[in-house]
Amino acid sequence: MKEEHELKFLASYLSVDCSSLKFLGSERIPSLQNENGFVVKGLISTSKQLTRRSAKRSLLGSDTVEAVFINQWLEYRLLNVDKCVNEKDQQGILKELNGYLSDKAYLVGNHLTLADIFLYFGLHQAYSNMTFFEKEQLLHLSRWFDQVQNTPELGQDLDKIFFQKNLIYKGCSH
Helix, strand or coil: CHHHHHHCCCCCCHHCCCCEEEECCCEEEEEEEECCEEEEEEEHHHHHHHHHCCHHHHCCCHHHHHHHHHHHHHHHHHHHHCCCCCCHHHHHHHHHHHHHHHHHHCCCCCCCCCCHHHHHHHHHHHHHHCHHHHHCHHHHHHHHHHHCCCCCCCHHHHHCCCCCCCCCCCCCCC
16 A cells, blocks of 8 residues: 555656556555556556656666666665564664765765655655654754655655754753
8 A cells, every 4th residue: 555655646746647557466566557568567667667757757867877776775665664674673774874875965866866755755654753853863864854855746745744953952862
């Protein structure tokens, strides 16, 4: 069900028709027929196909190297973020992402990509359960998250996550 909502949010953001998007079997595997008549299946493949149909193809990367890194981050989302089974796993992933984003505005390159969008979708529930203090401890990840959620037309279908504008726990060792 989560993937279904994410793909519909993506289609809305991309301003593309998603009426041909189907969800197969009891596992609701996303599938989409491409322009050549082939059916692509899975979250990553269908999201990339929707993006190719849009005017926002730059979300797939500006060159082959960016495209490879975007694919890597899409897989990271599916294999790591979506597979968290406990709080310890989640905290480890959040800290890892925070460190990675310490000197970056986006996951790949200097612009929003499909990787940013899907990681944002994947982290939304975790962020909605965090306190201001917890978000403050993940300063770089929180900056990135807030930047992505404030992308025009992207976060319109999800609840907005609020962040404290100034440090409220400065000097505390909580």
